[in-house]
Amino acid sequence: MNFISGTYPYFRKYTLGWITAQLLGWISVICFTLLPQIPQLVVDRVLNPALGNPAAVDDKNVFSGFLARYSADDYGSMLLTLCSIMGVLILTRYLCHYVRWNLEHTIGVYGEKRLRTAVYAKMLDQNSMVMSRYTNGDLMSICNSDPNAIKDFYTHTLQFGIEQTFALAIAIYFLARINPYLLILPIVLSAVMGVAMVFYSRALRRCYNNIREASVNLNSCVQENINGVRIVRSYAAEDIEVKKFDVRNKAYKDNFIAQARVLARYGILFGAISQAIMLGSTVIGAVLAMNGQMTVGQFITFGTYVYAVGFPIRLMVDLAGAAQNTAVCAHRVLTFLNTSNIIADPPKPGEIPAKPDLSLRNVSIAIDEDGVLKNVSVEIPYGKKLGIMGKTGAGKTVLVKALCRLFETTVGETCVNGVNIKNYRVEDVRRLFGYVMQDVFLFSNTVDANIAFYDPDGDRERVKFCAAVADAHDFIERMPQGYETVIGERGLGLSGGQKQRVSIARALYKDAPVILLDDCTSALDLATERKVLRAIDEHFGDRTLVITSHRASSVIACDEILFLDGGEIAERGTHSELMAQKGRYHDVFISQEAAMREALV
C-alpha cells in the first residue's frame, strides 16, 4: 500500500470530507447493529404475550427502557413505540447512507480530477525521450483508466475497509460480552487467513499486472487499427487486422480467466476458514450451552454475531484484491508522474529577448547511442534566413528540434543571445518559435480553431490574414462552412497540401520572431510553394527563418545553406558559394534544374 503516500496528496484537500463520510458510515453501522434488538422486544413483549404466553423481560436489551412506562398489556402502544424506534433507526441509517455516498462520490471524482489534470499536464510537459518509451495505449491507460482505479480505491476500498474494521470491532465486542471463549476460534483462524492473504495478494498482483499488460496491448491494437484505417482498407488487410486483434483479444480474456482461477482457488481456502469459524463457534456454543454456561437466547444471538464477525473478514479478501489492482495502476501513474527526466526551469531564468540571436555550438545529439547530429555549429542572428538540405534521415529535423529545445543536446549548447537556452524558461524559449512540423497534426475542430491554436481568443482577421499568407484562405472559403468547417482528427477531409498550408497558417498566427519550416511544403506543387514562401518573405520578412527541404528551389534565397549528411554539416555557404564548390548541393541543384528544364522542352 506504499502507493498511498504518492496518490493521497491529490485527495488530501478532501480529508475532512472523507472523515465525515466515514463517521456517517459508522453511525450507519451502529444503527444496523442496533436494529436486531427491536424484533426481540416485539416478540418477547408484544406478540408472545398477545398470543397468550408469558412475557419475557430482558433488561440487557438496549431499548427495554422505552417500554417501562407502559402497562404489560398495552401491546398497541408498545408496538407503536418500538416501530417508531425502528423508523428512527432506519431513517437515520438511510440519511447517513445517502449523504455519505453522495459525499464520497463527489469528493472522489473531484480528487480524481486533480490527479487526472496532473497526469495530463505531465503528459504535455514530458520530455519527448520519455514519451517515446510509452505506446499510445500505455499513455491512454495512464491518463484515462488508472486515475479512475485510484479514485475507486479511496472512495470504495479504503472506506469500506475502515468501516468494516469498525463493524468487526463492534461484533467482537458483542461476542466477548456473551462469552470470551467464543473469541478463540475467530482470532486463530483470522491469523491463518492473514498469512494466506499475503500469498493471495502476491498471486493476484501478478494477475493484475498481466491483465493490465494485455489490456494495453489490446488497446494499442485497436487504436492503431482506427488510426491506420486508410492503409488497412487500401490493402484489403481487414482479415490480417482481425487476426492480430484476435490474438490480443484472446490473451486479454485468458488473463481474466487466469485471475478467476486464482480467485476460485483461494476462494475455497478463505471460504473454508470463514465457515470453520461458523461451524467451530457453533460447536463451542453448543458445548457451553449444554454445560449451562449459556442460555438458549444467548446461543441464538451469538449466532448472529458470529456471522457479523465472518462477514467483514470475507469482505476484506475482496478489498485486498481491489487494493492490489490499485497498486498496479498507481505504480504506473506514479512512475509516469515522477520521471525526473523533465525539463526544469532554472532558478533564475533569463529575460528572453524579443529579437533573439540563435546559435548552435558544437552540438551533438545521440538517440539510443546513435549519433543523429554530430558537432554542428551555426550562428543564426535575428533576421537570418537559414536553409537546411540533406538526405532523408540526415538530421535536419533533429537540428530544428534542438533549436527550440524539443530535443536536448547531448554535447554542446544551444544559445539565445549567447546564453545557453537552459538558462531560460522552456515556455519562454518555445514562445520564440513558430514551428511547422514535418508530420502534420491537426485537431478535430474548426479550421478557425486550428489556425488560432496559439491564442484561441485572438484577432479573427489575423486568422484570415495568416491563412492568406499560407495560401489557404481561398480553399478554406470554398469549404461548406468556410472557417467554421470542422476538420477531422489529423486533418481528415483535407488533402495533404491543404493540411500543410493550414499548419503553416497556424505557425504564422503565433507571430513568433523565428519561423521554422520543417519540410512542410512537400505536398505543395512548386508554384504554390513559391507563392507561400514569397508571401512569408513579404509579410514576415524581418523574422528569422529556418527552412528544411529536399528542393534546392526552397532554400535558394537563404543567407546560408547547410547541407547535412549523416548528422554532420557536409557543405555550407550561400547558394552561389555552394554552386562554386561543385559539391553535393551543386549536384542536387543541377539534377533538379535539369528535371525542370527538361520539362519545359
Added chain:
Amino acid sequence: MARNRYFEDEALTYEFSASSIKKALRYALPHRKTLITIIVLMLIFSFLALVPPVINRYIIDYVIRTKDGVWGFAAVQTLIMLLTAMGCIFAADIIFASFRTLFMAKVGHSIVHDIRRDAFVHLQKLGFDYYDSRPAGKILVRLTNYIDELAGVFSSVIVNLIVEGSKVILILVWLFVLEWRLALVVMIAVIPMSFLIAVLRKHLTRRFRLTRNKVSNRTAYIAESIQGAPITKAFNRAKLNTEIYGELCDKSNRAFIHAIRLNELFFPTLDGFFYLGLMMVYGAALFFSASAAGLSLTLGGIIAFISYMGMFSAPLNSITATLQQLTSATSNLERVFEVVETPPSVFDKPDAYPLPPIDGHIVYQNVTFAYEKGTPVLQDFNLDIPAGKMIALVGPTGGGKTTVVNLITRFYDPQAGRVLIDGHDVSGVSLFSLRGQIGVMMQDSFIFAGTILDNIRYARPDATEAECIAAAKSVFADAFIERLPNGYRTVTAEGGQGLSSGEKQLLSLARVVLVNPKILILDEATSSVDTATEELVKNALDVILKGRTSFVIAHRLSTIKKADCILFIKDKGIAEAGTHEALMAKKGLYYNLVTNE
C-alpha cells in the same frame, strides 16, 4: 458531413429496445449449458441454505434444551451428526462457490470477447465517412472501456435474474401458504416499492447515458492530446489544454454526480420497504391475534414468517443491484451495438462476386461524387484508361485528384455513374478481391508498431524475408534500413516514431511493391523523399510501373512527364488531358503550371 468534436455529445442513433436485449442474449447462447448448470446448482444451493436454520433448531431443541437427542441417538451423538451434516453442506457450498466464480468469469469474459470481436470485425467494414465524422478516441472507447465494463454484468444479470427471480416467487408463494392475510400485507409494501424502483430506473438510465457521453468526450480529448502533444508543446498550449481538460472532467463529474444523486436512492427505497413491511406484519399480527378470526400462526410461525420475509428481501436486493448494474450497462451496450448496427456506406452487395484476375482497364462513366451533399467534387466525370497505361493527375490541391483514385478502390461510392475495371462494375464485386488487386500508396504513410519486416509484409504476412528485402531494395529503402540498429528487425513504434517522413514513405513503397498489384496508385507517394533518393526511386518506378495501370499524383515534373496521359483536374472534372508534349504545345493550364516552375 457533420463532424463530431471532443466537446460535443454524440447523438444516440441507436435506442435500446426489447430486440436489442434479444441480441444481447444471443451472445450468451453458446454458453447456455454452463449457465443452465450454474442456475440449476444455484437453485439447489439456495434451497440447501434453508437447511442450516433447521439444524440449528434441532440443536437448540434436542441438544441444548432437552438434552435428549433425537432419533434414538444421545445428545452428543446428535450434535456430532448434525454438525457433520452442516459441515458437508458448507463444504459443498464452498466448492460450488469457487466453481461458480471460475465458470461465471469464463462465460462473462467469453461473451465480452465475442462482443468485442463482432464490434471490431464490423468496424473493419465501415467506410472512411464513419471514421471521418468523429474523433478516434470516441471509437476507441467503445471497443475498450465500454465493453470492459460489461464483463461480469452480462452473465450475472442472466443468472441473478433467473435464480433470484425464482427465489422471490417461491418465497412469495410460501408466504401465502403460511398466512395469506399477512402475505397480502407484505404485498401492500412491495407493490409501491416496485413502482418507485421502476421510476428511478427510468430517470437513472437517462442520467447514466449523459454521463457516458461526457466521459466519451473526455476520452476523445485525451486520445487526441496524446497524439498532438508535440504540437501542443511547440505552441505553449499546455496550460490552456489542461484547463480545457479540467472543464471536460468537470462536465463528466457533474453528470456522474447527477446520476449518483438518484442511484443512491436505490438502497433506501428497497431496504425501507422491507422494514415498512416488517412493521406492517407486526401490526397485522397483533390485530389478527386480537380479532375474532384469530391468527393461524403460532409465535414460532410468526418468527418463521418474518425470517422468510427477510429472505425475500435478499434476492430482491440482489435483483435491484443487478438492475442498477444493468441500467449502467445498457447505456454502454447501446453505444457498442450502435457500432455493430451502423450500416457500412461501402459494402459488398448481396450478389457480389470476386473480381477475377484483372488486366487493369479502367473506365469512369458519368461519375458524380460529393463528400458533402450539394458540393460535388466530381461531376459527370468520364475517363477510359487502357490497361498498362500510366496516368498522372495534376491540378490545384483540393481539386479532386485524390477523389478520382479513391473511387477505383471504392473508398467511397459515387452518387451517380459507375467505375468499371475490365468491364466489371467495381460496386458489384467483393471489396476484398477488388482491393487485393490494387496497390495504393497514400499521402500519409502509416507505419504499424512492429519490425520493419512486419511493416513491409503487412499485406502479405506469408512473404519470405528474401522477398521483403528484394522489395525494399527495388525502392532503394534498403540503404536506410541497413543503417538502423537492428536492420530489418528494428522495431518501430506505432506511427513510425524515429523514422523521418521520407523513410516512412520509402517503407510504404516497399510495402506496396511486395503486393505486386495490377493497378498501382501513388498519391504523393514520394513527396518527402529527398531528391537523391527520389532519383533512384524514379528509376525504380519505371520498372515497377511496367505492365501495370497506374495513377500517379505528384508535383514533380520529372515524374509526371513520363505519363502516357496527364490529366489536369480542376472544377469537378478534367480540364485538360494529353501527353506532356501535347499539353505543353497547347499552352493552357498545364503549360502555365509547368512554366511557373
